[in-house]
Structure formats: structure tokens, C-alpha cells
Amino acid sequence: MAEVGSIADKVKQQADIVRVVGEYVQLRKAGQSFRGLCPFHTEKTPSFNVHPTRQIYHCFGCGKGGDVFSFVMEMEKCEFPEALRIVAEKCGISIPRPKERSSEGRKESQQRTALVEMHCEAQSFFVKQIEGTLEGKAARAYLEDRGLDKDAVSRFGIGYAPSGGDALLRHLKSKYPEKLLTESGLISRDQGGKLFDRFRRRITFPIANESGKIVAFGCRALGDDQPKYLNSPESPGIRRQDFASLVEGYMDAITVARAGISNVVASCGTSIAEQQIKLLSRFTKRVVVNYDPDAAGLSATERSLSLLLEQDFEVRVLTLPPIGDKKADPDLYIREKGADEYQKRLREAPSYVDYLIARARQMDLSTGEAKSRAVNFLLPYVQKIPNRILRSEWATRIAQQLRLEEPVLRAALSKAAAERRSELKLQPELVARAAKPVERRLIRMLAEAEGFRQELAQRLQNARLYHGLETEKIFAALVIASLSGRPVQATEVAAVLEERDRRMLYEILFEEASEPTWEEALSCIQTLQQRQAEQELAEVQRSIEANPAGPDLRELLTRKQELMRRLAATR
Ligand SMILES: [Zn+2]
Known part of the structure; x- marks a missing residue:
């Protein structure tokens, strides 16, 4: 570990965050820092900042921030060691190779190779069926009815799983052990232990992983057979992308599947049905909703969100940017921009929280009343989340993004929940900013005033000046x-x-600010002292009004005099 630590330090010292981030995001110099469009949420005006001397980034829109490693981890969806390797590579620093794979690792990799081979054989089997059999001909006619001609069928690699029940099994069983057959998800076992084809009388479309290898099949029933969509379950160790993509139409589903998204479900026009959600939850609990960007799609998205949240899904929402002046559905987007670009969009799709908050932020937020309306739009979703921790995280993000006082918002939320209302009554104090200017200025000084930072810290600590502030924990750490x-x-x-x-x-830290001076620090300290005295005075006054016993009252009155004198002196 010590070795990894020192390498990480070395890489961090030599890496230039502006250059590394600049490979992902177009950055422009803006004052002391660099600015660009945030890669973590969808935005039109840049709120993503990179600080060249602090070597940190921060997005004022979604709040994501960190150093060069956390940026790469987030972008590449990888763990720290991988991020370290990537950054080192970009900066031309060599780092030791990881140890040889264990025998267990080798065994897993052998199994993976066999499973990929099996899927490849199944694919040619399904294609042969659709091209050359009577049953396959019916499937072709069905597809043609839906606008998929012979060319499209072969371009997408669409095949057909026959109705017999053991056609694929007979094809595969001489080459692979039974255990591997059932693990592949292509072959199932009945209660009596007999093996049979999992997909029967179904149109199949191959699902490829990131390196283009087929790792699963998405299947659609021909007629009204249920379930309409059936996908092969996760094959062990093969799939890294554990999420399903939820799209509107069947064509979208095919194109998305071809783009390598392992599970794709089309809800065919309207929002997803409860039955579909149950089916889906057998494969994954993570869904990216990607409906068409029109009014119908928007409301379908919101309906689906409610249903998915109730079932404890982890939901993200992808809104595709327009292509030229055309609104893009998944099918169009993939045809125009390619599968990689779509994959990238999917990976970066914001969580439903950010999506909904972004929608709320498009509303008028100029007054307390307007903010209440925005929160009321969000509230029904918050109430649908069964998980308490998630619900609580929501409240934090809503407060941050809509600039509301968090404790007040929380109180209002639990009150609404207790009264089973889906309307929220907000108090005016909800709207105040969390950190006062003087706190912001002092925090900034502690972070960068090399000359007097230590002295300032000492004074703040001695007088317990930051205790009870909204920013107390930040002060304490600094x-x-x-x-x-x-x-x-x-x-x-x-x-x-x-x-x-x-x-x-x-x-x-990203606010534009002038060089701090000691005089300014002193005046900030004075402001804090004054505020502290005012607060204590208010408390003393409340205690006096509560009619305390004689000796206590005398003590309180003395304290009141003292505080008033002190305040008068500073004014
Ligand atoms: Zn952002």
C-alpha cells in the first residue's frame, strides 16, 4: 500500500489537472480558473470549473468535485488503481504492472472465453433459422410488417429461436458441459432436471459487450405470447454493465441492443407496465430511461419514474440532444452518431434526482412561493422512495440545487409525510443562503492566506467563533x-x-476574490464576534421573559447589560 501511496503522490504532483480534464472537456480560461460544460450533467451554460493551482475541479450545477483521480474515476467509471494508471499514462509516468493473475482468475477467464464462444455459435444458429426455415420465414414476414427489410435483419444480426424446445440444445450439447450450458442463460433446466431451450418461438437480437462480443440475447415474442420481451440473464463474469435501458419503441430497442446495451426493454408507446417492471427486476435493479424528447415522452418518463422508484430501482434518465434541428430518439441518435457516442451518453446519464431537479430548476425560482411550487413538483417522487437513506439524500440535493435551507426543507418534508400530503408548505426562511459572506471570506483566507493563516486559525479557535455556524464543520477542518x-x-x-x-x-474556493489582507481578516472576526453577541443576547432575553427565580434573573440582567455594552462599542 505504501508503494501505491507514493506512486499516487508522484503522479498527482506531475499530473496537470487542466490538461487531463481538457482531454474530456473543452475548457476556457475564466479568471483564475478554467471553465467548460460539465461532463456529469446536461447543461447549456458552463458551470464546471477547474483550478490550475489547487488542482481541483468543481461543478456549480451538480456539485461534483474532486481531484484529478476522482475526475478520471467518474469519467471512466473505474476504481482508483485504474484511474491512477490512466493518469500516469497520460503524463508519461511508468508504474509497475499488477501481479500475474491467480489460478482462480485464469479459470474464470477460461470460462468466459467458452461462454463467448457458445453465444457466438448460438448467434449463427439463430441466424440460420431465420434465413432458412419455414418458421423463420414467418418471423421475417413479421419483421417486414414492422419496417425491417431483409437488409436490416441481416445488418442487425436478427435471428429466430424455433419452437421445438431443444433445437439449440442439440446443437450445443456435444461441445459444452451441462453446467456451462445452463450458466449461459441460453439453456434452462426443468423441475425434473431435463434441459431445454430457454428461447422458443422468439425473434432474437444479439447483445454485444463493449469489445463487440455477443454476450446475451434480447428476444421478442412473435404473436401475443407472454412475456413479450425476454432477455437472457446475466452470464457470470461477462457483463460489466449491470443496467437496463428503457426505450419507447421496438425499433429503438433493436438499435440499442445492437449498440451493446445488454438489457433493453421497449415499453411500446406508453410508460412501462407493472408487469414489465417485475420482469425487468429479475435482471437488474438499475435502469436508464431514454424516452423520446417530446411532450408524450416527457410525461411517460415521469410516470415510469414513479413506478420504478416504488419498486426500488436505481433510475437514471437520458435526454438525447437534438441532431441538427431534429429531436433525437435512440434509433436516430445511434444511426447518426454511432453506438459509442450513445454508450457514452448512457454512462453519463444523470440520476433521476438530477433529471427532476434540472426540470424543477427550469421553473421560476425567483420567489419563495415559486420555490414552493418547484419543490411540490418534486415531492411526490420523494415520497415514492421506500429507502429512507435515499430519501434523505434527496432532501440534501434538492436543498443544494434550489438553494433552500436544508433543515427547514427536511422538517417540511417529514411533516408532509406524516400528514400524508403530497403538497409542501414552505416557510420563508427556506430561501436564505446557507453561508454568509463573512464566513465565505474567512474560509477562503484559511485556505490560501499563507502569510497569516495560522494566526487566523488560532484566533478563531480560541474564541470558538465558528461554533454553531452553518459552516462549522468546514471551519473546523480548515x-x-x-x-x-x-x-x-x-x-x-x-x-x-x-x-x-x-x-x-x-x-x-472557486469564487473570484481579491488577495486577502490581515486587516480584512480582523474585520471579519469582529463581524463574527458581533453576531455571536447578538445571538446570545436574544437567548438571554428569552430566558428573562420566562420569569426565572430571583438570583438567576439578576445574573441574566447583568449578562444582558454586558452584551449590550459590547455591541454598542462595535457599532
Ligand atoms: Zn455538473
Whole structure:
């Protein structure tokens, strides 16, 4: 581990975050930092920032932020070691190769090869059936009715699984052991232990993985057989993409499947039906909804979201950008931009939370009342989530994105839940900004005023000046780092913070600001002292009004005088 640590440090020191990020995102210089369109959420005006000297990035839209490694991990959907390797490679630093695979790893890889081979044979078998058999002819006619001519059928590699029940089995059984046959998902076993073809009387379309190898089949019933769509289940170790893509039409489904998305379900026009959701949940609990970007698609998306959330799905929503002046459905998009580009879009599709919040943010948010309306649009979805932790995370994100006071929003949410209302009553204080300017300025000083950071930290700590502030935890982390005497690293401080505090810290670090001075620091301290005194005075006043006993009252009155004198002096 120590070795990995030192390599990571070395790579981080030599890597230029602006250059690495610049390979994924077009960046423009903007003041002290660089700015571009956020790769993690859909936006039209850039709110994604990269700081060249701090070596961090932060998006003011979705709140994502971190260092060069977390950026690559997020972009490439990989773990830290892989991100380290990628960054090192980009910067021309050589790092030691990982150890030889274990024998277990070798065995798994052998099995994987055999399964891929088996799928490849099944594919040619299905294609032969559709091209050369009587049953296959009926399937071809069916497809032709739906606008898929002979060319399209062969281009998509569409095949046919015959009705017999053991045709594929007979084809494969001499070459592969029974165990592997059933593990492939192509062959099933009945209660008596007899093997049979899983797909019967179905149109098949091959599903390829990222390297273009067929790893599963999506199948559609010919007539009204149920279920209409049947996909082969996950094959062990083969599929990395554990998610299903939910599209509107059958053509979309075929094109998406050909693009290598292992599970694709078409809900055929309207939002997904409950039965389809049950079927889907056997394969995955993660869904990317990708309906057409028109009004019908929009409301179908929202209906499907409700149903999927109720069933505990992890849902993301992909809205494809228009191609030229045409709104793009998956089929059109893949034909115009290619499968890779679509895959990329799918991988980066924002979670339903971000999607819905983005919709809410398009609403008018200028007044407290307008904000209430936006929150009320979101509330029914929040209430559908059975998982308490997820629900709570939601509240945090809504508060951040709509700039609401989180505790107030939470209180309003649980009150609505308790009263089984799907309407929220919001108080005006919900609308206040979380961190006051003086707090932001002091945080900034602690992070970068090399000259007097330590002294400032000491004063703040001695007078307990940041206690009880919205930003208390950020101050605490920065004060500890400053008192250590070492240079303060934004990412190190951020690492000990909770998500919402980390976001706020990054936001503050990216604000354009002038060089801080000690005089300014002193005046900020004074403001905090004053605020502290005002708060204590209010408390003392409340205690006095509660009619305490004689000696207590005298003590309170003395304290009140003292505080009023102190406040008068600073004004
Ligand atoms: Zn973003």
C-alpha cells in the first residue's frame, strides 16, 4: 500500500489537472480558473470549473468535485488503481504492472472465453433459422410488417429461436458441459432436471459487450405470447454493465441492443407496465430511461419514474440532444452518431434526482412561493422512495440545487409525510443562503492566506467563533489543517467533510476574490464576534421573559447589560 501511496503522490504532483480534464472537456480560461460544460450533467451554460493551482475541479450545477483521480474515476467509471494508471499514462509516468493473475482468475477467464464462444455459435444458429426455415420465414414476414427489410435483419444480426424446445440444445450439447450450458442463460433446466431451450418461438437480437462480443440475447415474442420481451440473464463474469435501458419503441430497442446495451426493454408507446417492471427486476435493479424528447415522452418518463422508484430501482434518465434541428430518439441518435457516442451518453446519464431537479430548476425560482411550487413538483417522487437513506439524500440535493435551507426543507418534508400530503408548505426562511459572506471570506483566507493563516486559525479557535455556524464543520477542518503548519490541500480538507460541506467548500474556493489582507481578516472576526453577541443576547432575553427565580434573573440582567455594552462599542 505504501508503494501505491507514493506512486499516487508522484503522479498527482506531475499530473496537470487542466490538461487531463481538457482531454474530456473543452475548457476556457475564466479568471483564475478554467471553465467548460460539465461532463456529469446536461447543461447549456458552463458551470464546471477547474483550478490550475489547487488542482481541483468543481461543478456549480451538480456539485461534483474532486481531484484529478476522482475526475478520471467518474469519467471512466473505474476504481482508483485504474484511474491512477490512466493518469500516469497520460503524463508519461511508468508504474509497475499488477501481479500475474491467480489460478482462480485464469479459470474464470477460461470460462468466459467458452461462454463467448457458445453465444457466438448460438448467434449463427439463430441466424440460420431465420434465413432458412419455414418458421423463420414467418418471423421475417413479421419483421417486414414492422419496417425491417431483409437488409436490416441481416445488418442487425436478427435471428429466430424455433419452437421445438431443444433445437439449440442439440446443437450445443456435444461441445459444452451441462453446467456451462445452463450458466449461459441460453439453456434452462426443468423441475425434473431435463434441459431445454430457454428461447422458443422468439425473434432474437444479439447483445454485444463493449469489445463487440455477443454476450446475451434480447428476444421478442412473435404473436401475443407472454412475456413479450425476454432477455437472457446475466452470464457470470461477462457483463460489466449491470443496467437496463428503457426505450419507447421496438425499433429503438433493436438499435440499442445492437449498440451493446445488454438489457433493453421497449415499453411500446406508453410508460412501462407493472408487469414489465417485475420482469425487468429479475435482471437488474438499475435502469436508464431514454424516452423520446417530446411532450408524450416527457410525461411517460415521469410516470415510469414513479413506478420504478416504488419498486426500488436505481433510475437514471437520458435526454438525447437534438441532431441538427431534429429531436433525437435512440434509433436516430445511434444511426447518426454511432453506438459509442450513445454508450457514452448512457454512462453519463444523470440520476433521476438530477433529471427532476434540472426540470424543477427550469421553473421560476425567483420567489419563495415559486420555490414552493418547484419543490411540490418534486415531492411526490420523494415520497415514492421506500429507502429512507435515499430519501434523505434527496432532501440534501434538492436543498443544494434550489438553494433552500436544508433543515427547514427536511422538517417540511417529514411533516408532509406524516400528514400524508403530497403538497409542501414552505416557510420563508427556506430561501436564505446557507453561508454568509463573512464566513465565505474567512474560509477562503484559511485556505490560501499563507502569510497569516495560522494566526487566523488560532484566533478563531480560541474564541470558538465558528461554533454553531452553518459552516462549522468546514471551519473546523480548515482550522486543524492550518494549525498543523503544513500547506493546506483543498482535497485533503474536503476528504474529511460530508458531501454538502465539501460542495460548499469547493464553491467558495472557486469564487473570484481579491488577495486577502490581515486587516480584512480582523474585520471579519469582529463581524463574527458581533453576531455571536447578538445571538446570545436574544437567548438571554428569552430566558428573562420566562420569569426565572430571583438570583438567576439578576445574573441574566447583568449578562444582558454586558452584551449590550459590547455591541454598542462595535457599532
Ligand atoms: Zn455538473
